[in-house]
Amino acid sequence: xxxxxxxxxxxxxxxxxxxxxxxHAVEPESxxxxxxxxxxxxxxxxxxxxxxxxxxxxxxxxEALLMRLQLGVPDNNLLSPEKYNELMTLHxxxxxxxxxxxxxxxxxxxxxxxxxxxRDVAFPRLNAWSYWRFLFxxxxxxxxxxxxxxxxxxxxxxxxxxxxxxxxxxxxxxIYMVHLTGLSxxxxxxxxxxxxxxxxxxxxxxxxxxxxxxxxxIYAYLIVIALSSLAATVTMLLLDRNFGTHFFDPTAGGSAxxxxxLFWFCGHPEVYILVLPAxxxxxxxxxxxxxxxxxxxxxxxxxxxxxxxxxxxxxxxHMFSVPTSTVVLAFFMLSSFVIAxxxxxxxxxxxxxxxxxxxxxxxxxxxxxxxxxxxxxxGITGIFLAVFPVDWxxxxxxxxxxxxxxxxxxxxxxxMLSALYYWFPKMSGRMLSEKVGxxxxxxxxxxxxxxxxIQHAAGLSGMPRRIYEYSxxxxxxxxxxxxxxxxxxxxxxxxxxxxxxxxxxxxGTVAGPDPWKANTLEWYTTSPPPEHNFDVVPRVRSVEPMxxxxxxxxxxxxxxxxxxxSRALSEA
Amino acid sequence: xxxxxxxxxxxxxxxxxPESGGSPNADRIATLYKLIxxxxxxxxxxxxxxxxxxxxxxxxxxxxxxxQIHGNTRLEIGWTVGAAxxxxxxxxxxxxxxxxxxxxxxxxRNGLQFASxxxxxxxxxxxxxxxxxxxxxxxxxxxxxRYQYPGKEGxxxxxxxxxxxxxxxxxxxxxxxxxHSWWIPKLGGxxxxxxxxxxxxxxxxxxxxxxxxxxxxxxxxxxNMLAQVRVVSPDAYQRWYDGQAARIKQARTQQxxxxxxxxxxxxxx
Numbered sequence: 001x002x003x004x005x006x007x008x009x010x011x012x013x014x015x016x017x018x019x020x021x022x023x024h025a026v027e028p029e030s031x032x033x034x035x036x037x038x039x040x041x042x043x044x045x046x047x048x049x050x051x052x053x054x055x056x057x058x059x060x061x062x063e064a065l066l067m068r069l070q071l072g073v074p075d076n077n078l079l080s081p082e083k084y085n086e087l088m089t090l091h092x093x094x095x096x097x098x099x100x101x102x103x104x105x106x107x108x109x110x111x112x113x114x115x116x117x118x119r120d121v122a123f124p125r126l127n128a129w130s131y132w133r134f135l136f137x138x139x140x141x142x143x144x145x146x147x148x149x150x151x152x153x154x155x156x157x158x159x160x161x162x163x164x165x166x167x168x169x170x171x172x173x174x175i176y177m178v179h180l181t182g183l184s185x186x187x188x189x190x191x192x193x194x195x196x197x198x199x200x201x202x203x204x205x206x207x208x209x210x211x212x213x214x215x216x217x218i219y220a221y222l223i224v225i226a227l228s229s230l231a232a233t234v235t236m237l238l239l240d241r242n243f244g245t246h247f248f249d250p251t252a253g254g255s256a257x258x259x260x261x262l263f264w265f266c267g268h269p270e271v272y273i274l275v276l277p278a279x280x281x282x283x284x285x286x287x288x289x290x291x292x293x294x295x296x297x298x299x300x301x302x303x304x305x306x307x308x309x310x311x312x313x314x315x316x317x318h319m320f321s322v323p324t325s326t327v328v329l330a331f332f333m334l335s336s337f338v339i340a341x342x343x344x345x346x347x348x349x350x351x352x353x354x355x356x357x358x359x360x361x362x363x364x365x366x367x368x369x370x371x372x373x374x375x376x377x378x379g380i381t382g383i384f385l386a387v388f389p390v391d392w393x394x395x396x397x398x399x400x401x402x403x404x405x406x407x408x409x410x411x412x413x414x415x416m417l418s419a420l421y422y423w424f425p426k427m428s429g430r431m432l433s434e435k436v437g438x439x440x441x442x443x444x445x446x447x448x449x450x451x452x453x454i455q456h457a458a459g460l461s462g463m464p465r466r467i468y469e470y471s472x473x474x475x476x477x478x479x480x481x482x483x484x485x486x487x488x489x490x491x492x493x494x495x496x497x498x499x500x501x502x503x504x505x506x507x508g509t510v511a512g513p514d515p516w517k518a519n520t521l522e523w524y525t526t527s528p529p530p531e532h533n534f535d536v537v538p539r540v541r542s543v544e545p546m547x548x549x550x551x552x553x554x555x556x557x558x559x560x561x562x563x564x565x566s567r568a569l570s571e572a
Numbered sequence: 573x574x575x576x577x578x579x580x581x582x583x584x585x586x587x588x589x590p591e592s593g594g595s596p597n598a599d600r601i602a603t604l605y606k607l608i609x610x611x612x613x614x615x616x617x618x619x620x621x622x623x624x625x626x627x628x629x630x631x632x633x634x635x636x637x638x639x640q641i642h643g644n645t646r647l648e649i650g651w652t653v654g655a656a657x658x659x660x661x662x663x664x665x666x667x668x669x670x671x672x673x674x675x676x677x678x679x680x681r682n683g684l685q686f687a688s689x690x691x692x693x694x695x696x697x698x699x700x701x702x703x704x705x706x707x708x709x710x711x712x713x714x715x716x717x718r719y720q721y722p723g724k725e726g727x728x729x730x731x732x733x734x735x736x737x738x739x740x741x742x743x744x745x746x747x748x749x750x751x752h753s754w755w756i757p758k759l760g761g762x763x764x765x766x767x768x769x770x771x772x773x774x775x776x777x778x779x780x781x782x783x784x785x786x787x788x789x790x791x792x793x794x795x796n797m798l799a800q801v802r803v804v805s806p807d808a809y810q811r812w813y814d815g816q817a818a819r820i821k822q823a824r825t826q827q828x829x830x831x832x833x834x835x836x837x838x839x840x841x
Contacts, residue, residue, distance in 0.1 A: 081792040153789050159767060160750040160791060165714075250768030256751060257766055290630070291638040299648050321753060321762045323771040326674065333666070337659040344619075344655040345648065351623050352647070356639040358632035369627050376619055380612045387666050389673045390605050392761020393590040393598075396753055396787040457587035462757040464787040467795035479587075 040124035041531055042109050045131050047427060049106030052135055053099055058498070059142075060094035063087045065491055068451075072484035074472040084468035085151035086170075090141070092154030093174060096270065097181045098138045100412045101223075104277035105130070105188045107419050108216045110427060112192060114522035114529060115210045117201025117537040122194035130188040137180030144173035153466065155267065156237070158248035158259040163241045171241065175234045182227045182234075189220035189227075196220075201521065203540035210520045210543070211294060214301045215280025218308045222269045222276070225312065230266035233259070257322055264315035272311040274408055275375075276304055278415025279346060282368045285422050286350055287544075288518045289365040290357030296349040297543055303342035310339040320388040321395050329388045336386035343379055347372060362516075363437035364422035370445050371414035378406030381456065396466075398479075399459025405452045417444065417497065424501070425515045429527045430508030436500040443493030450486025454479045519544035594758030594782050594803075595775035597673045601761060604669045608662060615658065673760075676700045676740045676774040683739035683776075684806040697742070697772040705740040705774070708733065712745075712752030712765035714790055715797040725817040732800045734816075736809035737779045745771040750791060756784035756801050764788055777803040 036044060067087050070079040079087070109127065113120055121127050144150065148168035152161035161171055196217045200209070209217075237259070239245040246252035248259045279300075287294045294300065316324070316332040350372050359365065381403040385391050394400060424432045458479040463470065470476050514523040523546050525534050541548050550561035589609075592602035630636075678701045679686070686704040699705070709720040710733075721727040735741050745754050747765035755762040759775040759782050786797035804812065 081795065085789075085792055085794075151792070157751055157789070160789065165750050165791065250766075256768055291632070293640060293642050295641060296643040296648050299643070319764075321771075322764045322766060323769045326670075330667075334663065337663065340659060341652060341655045345652055347619060347623075348651050349648070351619070351626055352641075352644075354623070354626040354630060356641070357626075357630050358636045358638045359627065359630050360632045369623065373620055373623050376616065376623070380616050383612060383662070384605065384608055387604065387608060387662065389601055389666065389670060389761065390590070390608065392763070393601050393605070393757065396755075396762060460587060460590050462591055462755075462784065464753075464755065464785060466789040467785075468792075469795050 040120075040128045042113050042121045042124065042127060043427075043529065043531075043533075045127055046106050046108075046110030048131055049102055049109055049134070050427075052131075052138070053103045053106055054498070054501075056094050056098040056138055057103075058494070060091050060099055061491060061494055063091040063094065065487055067091065068484040068487040070468060071470075071480045073481065074470055074474065074477050076469060079468060081468045082151065085153075085466075086149040088466060089150045089153050089156075089174070093141060093150075093177065094138075095408070096154055096274070097177065098134075098141070100274040100408060100416070101185055101270070102134050102181070103416050104216065104219060104273075105134070105185065107281075107416075107423065108192060108212075108219075108277065109188075111423060111522055112195060112213055112216055113199070114426075114525065114533055115213050115520050116196065116199060116204060117521050117534065117540065118195060118199035119533050121191050122199060123191050126187055127191050130184045130191065133180050133184035133187075137177045137184060140180060141173055141177035144170045147173075150174040155263055156234075157263075158237065158240070158256050159250065161237065162248065172238070175238050175241075178234045179231060182231045185223045185227050186231075189223035192216055192220040193224075201537045201540050201545075204545075207298070208540055208543045208545075209301075211283035211297065211300055211304075212277070212280035212520075214304055215276045215283070218304050219273055219277050222273050222308050222311065226266040226269035226273065229262065230270075233262040233266065236262075260319050260322060261316070264318045265312075267318065268315040269308070269311050271404075271407065272308055274412040275415075276308065278371065278412045278418075279304065281415045281419045281422070282350055282372060284518075284520065285364050285368040285418055286353045288422075288516050289360045289362055290354050291360075292353055292357040293544065294349070295352035295355075296345075299345055300349050303345045306342040307339060307346075310335060310342070314339060317386055317388075317391070318395075320391040333386050333388050336382070340379065340383060340386075347376055347379070362421070363432070363434055363441055364418050366438070366441050366445075367414050367418035367421065370441070371411050371418060374406055374410030374414060374448070378403055378410055381406065394459060396464055397459035398455040398463045398465060401465055402452045402455035402459065405448075405455075409448060409452070414444075414448075417441075420497075420501075422516070423522075424504070425511030426522055426527045426529070428505055428508070429511055430504055431511050431515060432500050432504045432508060436496060436503075440493050440496035440500060443489050443496060445493075447486050447489030447491070447493050451483050451490055452486070454482045454486075458483070514546065517546075517550070519546050521545050524549065591757035593778075594756070594780065595760055595777045596677065597760040597773075597775060598758055600669055600672045604666065604673070607665050607669075611658065611662065676705060676742055677776060678702045679704060679706075679740045680738035680776070682737065682806070684736040684809060697774070700740050700742075705742045706735065707742050707744065708735070710743050710745045710754055710765065712747035712749075712754070712786065712790070712797075714749050715786070715793040717752075717754075717786075717797070717799045721813065721816075723813075723817075725813075725820070727813055727816050727820060729816060731798060732802055734802045734804060734809060734812045735777065736806040737777060737803045739806065740774060740776045742774045743772065745773065751788045752786045752790050752797065753788035754784075754799070755787040756782045756799060758782045759784075759801060762787050775801075777801065779803045779805065 036048065039045060066079065067084065070076050070084055109121070148170045150170035150173060152166050152171060156171065156174060159165055196213060236247040240247055240249060246254040248254045248256055250256050283294055283300055313335045314332060316328065317336045320329060385394055385400065385403060421432055421437055458476050461475060463476045511527045513526050524538060538545060538549060554561045589602050590605055592598040675698050684706060707722055711718040711720065716730050719729050719733045743754065745763050745765045746769065747767045749767065752765040753762045754765055759777055760773060763771040763773040765771065780803055782801045784799045786794060790797060
């Protein structure tokens with residue numbers, strides 16, 4: 001295997017003439033800010049998405065810290081109830097619509113074409129438009145800070161969000177934001193669907209599609225279904241508020257409950273929109289750093305589809321305490337239970353992927369493993385919430401706040417940080433510092449659990465959600481103080497991560513095309529890739545094309561290409 | 573800060589299980605919660621344990637070679653079926669416990685003795701076995717709870733509900749303005765109060781005072797929309813009821829007497 005081969009006797013594959021393109025003039029890649037605002041390059045758009053998301057993530061985080069400061073001690077009057085409700089609304093809205101949904105649009109924009117061996121997405125200009133709509137949606141929401149921010153919560157239940165009870169125009173800013181970012185996501189999703197269906201490299205059948213791309217495909221389908229519905233729903237609210245309709249007005253024959261059904265019909269798939277791409281990240285990161293193939297590729301891909309389908313059938317488990325007949329309650333309990341099966345299958349497959357591997361403790365892997373462990377807890381508290389009689393005690397309490405942060409932060413945002421550490425070398429050409437990254441990880445992981453684990457207890461002892469203050473005789477003071485301390489640890493962890501990004505962009509070790517010896521096609525090209533992505537797109541023969549290519553190069557040149565664990569360890 | 577942490581010791585009592593002890597439905601919910609918790613803890617320990625063990629045990633070492641395994645169909649079918657079996661068990665447990673949580677029981681021997689049957693219609697909450705219950709209409713308003721008691725005297729109260737002990741109290745819950753949610757943790761789960769709809773729940777409480785507060789965001793003072801249920805003996809309830817009726821009557825009379833003054837005073841008078 002290691003015999004050196006003379007250049008003349010290089011196997012047949014080298015002698016096949018490559019098609020040649022003769023360029024009469026090569027325009028240099030444009031730089032400067034004009035190149036960014038006029039770009040239709042999926043990589044530049046992806047980076048703009050990610051920077052915008054990073055800024056919104058920090059804004060949403062500061063809002064969360066302000067709320068935690070207010071709740072840190074009982075009877076606090078740091079924030080007025082009005083300010084608290086505004087911060088709560090902005091925090092939820094920002095984190096959902098401006099962070100965890102678009103962050104995957106950002107990563108996928110950059111990565112999906114590279115991972116499937118395409119030169120760009122199917123509709124590059126539409127793609128640019130999606131980004132700008134997203135940005136302006138966020139700006140529309142935040143401009144309301146100068147007037148009257150919305151204060152009816154990210155779910156904006158009617159009648160509270162109707163004209164009679166929220167007279168200010170902040171609610172319109174919220175609706176406008178949902179429209180702009182919603183259409184951005186829908187158009188982006190259509191783009192991903194068209195790209196993934198039509199532009200895969202030769203040989204990349206559905207059984208060889210990287211699992212992150214599988215997740216993004218399903219994410220895209222869910223967005224088309226769920227966010228279209230949400231767009232219609234908020235339009236009804238807009239009409240109710242401004243044009244005299246009464247869809248949700250109980251005093252004129254409308255139904256206040258209709259909003260909840262329509263909203264959660266989008267809102268629950270939204271949860272999977274947040275978390276399925278994170279699952280895709282785990283499925284990419286674990287095999288690379290365990291140096292093992294993913295365990296049960298087909299089961300993981302199929303369970304993604306299963307979760308998405310079932311995710312469309314569970315929305316009313318967010319509203320078990322509204323007037324509902326037992327039959328309906330039972331249906332939504334059962335459908336919520338059933339969704340636990342494909343989710344459990346995924347978790348066990350990931351553990352089996354680690355099993356008997358040789359695991360390298362890179363920061364990307366740490367975040368993925370931490371996310372799986374944390375998500376497991378969120379999944380198990382989800383079982384309690386799915387049992388509707390138990391949910392009557394737990395819903396709208398801090399138990400739910402804890403539960404969904406375990407999924408939305410513990411799985412989705414940890415997945416986002418894992419993706420950052422894993423793909424940053426590809427995007428920037430430089431490595432993030434592993435040392436700083438591990439310190440940041442420690443703060444994020446410990447801070448997260450200190451913040452949210454204790455909130456289960458607060459909820460079980462009767463603390464409702466969305467209250468701006470509580471009295472000292474409620475017995476919730478200690479829980480809240482602990483939670484507030486944890487939230488600042490988490491904040492420090494995020495800050496360390498941001499510092500790591502900023503310093504590594506300039507001073508990080510140069511990454512080279514394939515620093516991790518990874519499995520998928522994005523590592524075939526340079527880091528960062530040229531505007532056209534690939535000079536030659538290789539033919540795909542398995543789900544791990546880079547492994548095949550390394551093996552082939554090894555056979556042809558005799559130079560060891562495969563991953564050597566000892567070397568990697570000394571680097572780390 | 574230190575003082576709050578010391579205080580935590582006593583506060584941790586209700587930290588692991590939902591509040592209970594006031595009414596049988598709250599107790600049954602706590603029981604159901606514990607049953608699920610036992611199963612959940614086993615699953616959690618097994619899966620989280622496997623994850624943590626794999627993570628530390630299979631750390632890359634010099635000379636270690638990763639096993640190139642792509643999957644194991646039997647194993648995968650096995651854990652899919654296993655997960656489904658656990659859920660079937662949970663469904664069975666839930667439906668065994670459900671009637672005791674959802675259906676109001678009969679009033680006890682020490683409870684209020686009803687002269688006639690208080691008949692009420694409801695699609696999804698069956699009547700108590702003897703058809704008798706004290707029905708109170710709970711009405712959520714920004715930011716106060718109003719309770720309407722049965723009887724032609726039209727007795728009502730705000731914030732504090734007074735009820736007889738060992739008596740089945742059924743609640744018709746609605747709201748006047750925005751959504752609210754009725755929640756007294758020790759007396760059972762929440763029921764949302766939604767304008768245009770009537771929601772139902774019940775409790776049969778032991779004597780004592782039970783506190784709760786609105787659990788659905790209802791505006792700026794959501795945090796201050798408190799509720800309290802004072803459970804007293806049937807005799808004491810009857811005395812309170814008569815007293816409240818008299819107070820309301822007196823207030824109405826006073827209002828009637830004062831009205832002419834307002835009427836003749838005119839605007840700005």
